Amino acid sequence: MLTAYGFVEGRLRPMPVEAAADLVKPDVVWVDVVDALEHERGWLNETFKLKLDDEEMEDIEDSARCYIDEAGIHLNSFFLHQRHDEAEVLTVTFLLTEGRLLSIRTDELAAFRLFRMRARMQADFVHSAEDILLAIYDVAVEYAADVLEGVYTGLDKVSSRVLTRSSEMSDKDMAETVSDIARQEDMNGKVRLDLMDTRRALSFLLRGRSLTHAQQDNLREVLRDLESLNNHTAFLFDKINFLMDAVMGLINLQQNKIIKIFSIAAVVFLPPTVIASIYGMNFNAMPELHWQLGYPFALVLMVLSGIAPYWFFKRKGWL
Incomplete structure (x- = not known):
């Protein structure tokens, strides 16, 4: 699915796309692509000179994550994706070119959904393609913080179960507890990977000269939030290790x-x-x-x- 967006009265609104030429209209500021169809890939190849066949996408994901060429600024970043209490990281490809942002991904992501809601409801939330890119990263960091809060809440429940009901826990309870801890550890690890990759992308943008001073200041604020969240993931890893050791000790007893x-x-x-x-x-x-x-x-x-x-x-x- 391919959707183009432009500014209408200070708010980001979808615009009709019926041909490749519609993607480069002056009022189009963001082109968002989710699991592109065959003809949509053709439009993108024709308009942005991108090769979006499956092998090429795999090559992009496994090679350099951030670079600049004649087409513009390329960023390939991990974004957190949750499905039924399970987490994975999906690669999103960004291209900043001629005052327009192109984003390509294979699935709908919570960060993009939250960003679209804010840009639709708040007037003057963003003003340019660079603002859109930074706002998406900002929302992604907030979403990662919410996920970490969920991890802490889950670990707190496990901690209460282990420390107050250890003498009443059966073998089945022990197995479920170990499974819960492993699930939270996996979630915390995916969040940490997402944050580290996001920091790399934002640092690359900060080293460039495409952002205004105000945008650079906002970017530094996001980087500070990233640093605090990284410290929090380390704290959660310590808590996970403690709980795992405690449970294994109870099993040994x-x-x-x-x-x-x-x-x-x-x-x-x-x-x-x-x-x-x-x-x-x-x-x-x-x-x-x-x-x-x-x-x-x-x-x-x-x-x-x-x-x-x-x-x-x-x-x-x-x-």
């Missing part, structure tokens, strides 16, 4: 309890086993063999020999 039970049972039943083995031997010279009370005597002796170690361990406080 439960396993040690089970091993302890088997060890005690082995020690308790060892003396009766020895007695039963002795009286199970077939020798003629055994005084108790023909004794009328020999069988109950052996049973009582085995019971007492089993109780004695248990009582001894209990008295020592080992149980």
Whole structure:
């Protein structure tokens, strides 16, 4: 889907696109492409001299992320994308050329949706293609902050479960807890990757000479927010490691309890086993063999020999 935008009374509004020539009208300031159709790719190739076949897009994603050529300023940035409590990073390709911004991606992203809503509702929210690009990055950073808040909330629930209900947790609860922690760790890692890539793109823009002083100041504010969020992801990684260590410690304690039970049972039943083995031997010279009370005597002796170690361990406080 290909959508062109222009300014109408200070607000960003979609404009009709029926041919490639409509993309370069003077009032078009932003061309947004989501999973372009075949004819739309042809328009982009014709208008912006871009090759948008699948192999070329893969080459763009795996090569230099930021560069300048005769077409304009190229940026290939990661953007966070969430689906059903799972996160991934998608590459968005930007091109700043002749006062116009071109953005190309394969799926709808929350950052772009939030930006369009603000630009539609707030008059004079953006004034140029450069403003649009910086505003999209700014919204993306805010969205990453919201995701990190969600990660912290999820970890806080796990922490409460581990620290207050550890003695009541079953094996299934332990497995679910480990899965929750791993999911939050994956989300936090994807956010950190997104932030690092965004910082690289913004630093590249800051080193260039295409932005005004006011835009550079706004960009520096975004970079400061990025730095604070990066520190927060490091804090979350520490919290994740602590919770994972705590859960693994609880699992080890439960396993040690089970091993302890088997060890005690082995020690308790060892003396009766020895007695039963002795009286199970077939020798003629055994005084108790023909004794009328020999069988109950052996049973009582085995019971007492089993109780004695248990009582001894209990008295020592080992149980």
